[in-house]
Amino acid sequence: MTIITKAACIGGGVIGGAWAARFALAGIDVNIFDPHPEAERIIGEVMANAERAYGMLTMAPLPPRGKFTFCKSIEDAVEDVDWIQESVPERLPLKRGVITEIDAAARPDALIGSSTSGLLPSDLQAEMKHPERMFVAHPYNPVYLLPLVELVGGKKTSPETIRRAEAAVAEIGMKGVVIAKEIEAFVGDRLLEALWREALWLIQDDICDTETLDDVMRYSFGMRWAQMGLFETYRIAGGEAGMRHFLAQFGPCLKWPWTKFTDVVDLDDALVEKIGAQSDAQAAGRSVRELERIRDENLVGIMHALKAGDGGKGWGAGKLLADFEKRLWAKGGDQSKTYDASRPLRLVDTKVNAAWVDYNGHMTEHRYLQLFGDTSDALLRLIGVDFAYVQAGHSYYTVETHIRHLGEAKPGQALYTTLQLLRVDEKRIHFFTSIHDAASGDVIATAEQMMLHVDAKAGKSVPAPAEVMAKLTPIAEAHAKLPPPEGAGRHVGQRR
Numbered sequence: 001m002t003i004i005t006k007a008a009c010i011g012g013g014v015i016g017g018a019w020a021a022r023f024a025l026a027g028i029d030v031n032i033f034d035p036h037p038e039a040e041r042i043i044g045e046v047m048a049n050a051e052r053a054y055g056m057l058t059m060a061p062l063p064p065r066g067k068f069t070f071c072k073s074i075e076d077a078v079e080d081v082d083w084i085q086e087s088v089p090e091r092l093p094l095k096r097g098v099i100t101e102i103d104a105a106a107r108p109d110a111l112i113g114s115s116t117s118g119l120l121p122s123d124l125q126a127e128m129k130h131p132e133r134m135f136v137a138h139p140y141n142p143v144y145l146l147p148l149v150e151l152v153g154g155k156k157t158s159p160e161t162i163r164r165a166e167a168a169v170a171e172i173g174m175k176g177v178v179i180a181k182e183i184e185a186f187v188g189d190r191l192l193e194a195l196w197r198e199a200l201w202l203i204q205d206d207i208c209d210t211e212t213l214d215d216v217m218r219y220s221f222g223m224r225w226a227q228m229g230l231f232e233t234y235r236i237a238g239g240e241a242g243m244r245h246f247l248a249q250f251g252p253c254l255k256w257p258w259t260k261f262t263d264v265v266d267l268d269d270a271l272v273e274k275i276g277a278q279s280d281a282q283a284a285g286r287s288v289r290e291l292e293r294i295r296d297e298n299l300v301g302i303m304h305a306l307k308a309g310d311g312g313k314g315w316g317a318g319k320l321l322a323d324f325e326k327r328l329w330a331k332g333g334d335q336s337k338t339y340d341a342s343r344p345l346r347l348v349d350t351k352v353n354a355a356w357v358d359y360n361g362h363m364t365e366h367r368y369l370q371l372f373g374d375t376s377d378a379l380l381r382l383i384g385v386d387f388a389y390v391q392a393g394h395s396y397y398t399v400e401t402h403i404r405h406l407g408e409a410k411p412g413q414a415l416y417t418t419l420q421l422l423r424v425d426e427k428r429i430h431f432f433t434s435i436h437d438a439a440s441g442d443v444i445a446t447a448e449q450m451m452l453h454v455d456a457k458a459g460k461s462v463p464a465p466a467e468v469m470a471k472l473t474p475i476a477e478a479h480a481k482l483p484p485p486e487g488a489g490r491h492v493g494q495r496r
């Protein structure tokens with residue numbers, strides 16, 4: 001059952017805007033209320049980044065993008081929605097007032113999450129009429145990519161609310177982690193604050209500069225944390241004797257005077273200037289927008305790597321991505337899309353991800369095959385060979401592929417694919433796919449391929465059923481009237 005069909009975002013800054021993008025990319029319409037005069041522009045920019053990131057993150061069929069409606073009041077925004085996410089500035093009286101206003105106007109069964117980084121949900125729900133449906137839903141930036149949400153109930157939050165919230169965030173590709181007891185700053189920000197305090201002392205005391213500190217993290221334990229966190233990493237560090245041995249060996253060191261983090265560094269003008277100047281030097285002229293794009297590409301790369309982890313089953317955030325993609329495949333994407341069969345079908349639009357590029361600076365070979373495969377998958381969905389069809393035991397397998405490379409594809413370049421059926425019968429689909437540069441339409445690669453309809457359990461080709469043929473045949477008949485694509489039937493060794 002779909003838990004969120006419509007959402008509202010109250011506050012549309014960096015966090016609120018990214019929540020809106022997360023909802024919209026999961027196909028959920030979003031009402032937005034933000035009195036900032038440039039709210040629409042800011043959210044539009046966040047959405048553009050989010051769409052770019054999803055273009056790299058997954059080839060699973062996304063649902064039609066949810067619509068944004070900018071509302072004039074909180075009341076208008078929250079009326080008749082299933083989930084309301086509050087992301088206004090971090091001041092208790094302001095947040096409490098906004099949440100009380102949301103509570104008065106929202107349906108009594110609507111869930112109300114707060115993005116607060118540290119305020120107690122009990123304090124936020126103090127003046128609500130229906131406090132049982134309010135909780136903290138603390139995300140991490142960029143919310144459209146990082147999947148974690150800390151779910152924290154207050155004294156009056158019902159367990160049913162937390163259960164519903166956990167199921168709802170799973171539907172939008174997130175991992176809801178339920179925090180057992182409410183404390184200020186929950187779990188994530190507690191940990192970050194400890195690190196942040198220590199880091200500020202290290203800069204203040206000239207032990208290192210900001211770049212050195214970041215290097216220490218990103219070339220070492222930062223990579224460990226992304227995939228195993230702290231305790232699982234330390235379990236391994238304990239060797240065969242495991243965690244108990246690790247605690248016995250390194251526990252006593254905690255009494256050594258290593259850290260200063262319970263003292264608060266004086267963030268005076270001199271320290272602010274020092275950190276500001278070191279950070280400027282570290283950025284080397286790159287704008288925040290450029291850094292955001294680099295961050296998003298790296299995060300996508302990490303999630304892809306984790307998706308292949310644990311022998312292909314997926315690990316951590318990568319397993320979550322794999323599970324989300326399974327749900328997207330099962331839903332089958334945008335069913336409302338129509339295709340014009342009087343020309344080759346335009347099936348995939350994408351951009352060359354930086355991770356697809358080889359040492360020659362252009363898209364590497366296997367990524368072409370990936371795009372051809374994504375295109376044949378899109379054709380199969382169109383003729384009803386979707387997730388449910390495959391689960392039921394039949395599919396199409398590719399048995400032959402002939403690729404030609406006619407031009408280069410550079411990082412960031414927009415591409416689209418078109419597919420022309422050459423010949424079909426009950427067992428075979430013979431087709432020709434072209435990858436085009438989106439700006440000029442020029443063909444930069446082609447593939448001529450043959451797929452066979454198979455009984456997957458038997459591992460044998462079998463005729464496709466009438467319902468598949470009924471969708472395939474009209475396209476094949478329309479495509480038979482088109483001129484054969486240039487290059488169809490070529491073999492390696494022929495002169496161009």
Ligand SMILES: CC(C)(COP(=O)([O-])OP(=O)(O)OC[C@H]1O[C@@H](n2cnc3c(N)ncnc32)[C@H](O)[C@@H]1OP(=O)(O)O)[C@@H](O)C(=O)NCCC(=O)NCCSC(=O)C[N+](C)(C)C
Pocket residue numbers: 373374376377396397398399400427428450451452454459460461462
């Ligand atoms: C199971 C398998 C696909 C087919 O095995 P089979 O049943 O033993 O098949 P036959 O060899 O008997 O062939 C059946 C009929 O099809 C004709 N055929 C076979 N190959 C071709 C070809 N390249 N071109 C034209 N025709 C072909 C053959 O002549 C037979 O015709 P009849 O008239 O006599 O019936 C098996 O081959 C297999 O498992 N192959 C491996 C498939 C695979 O793993 N592919 C990679 C996966 S990538 C992919 O599938 C991508 N995607 C589609 C999911 C996007």
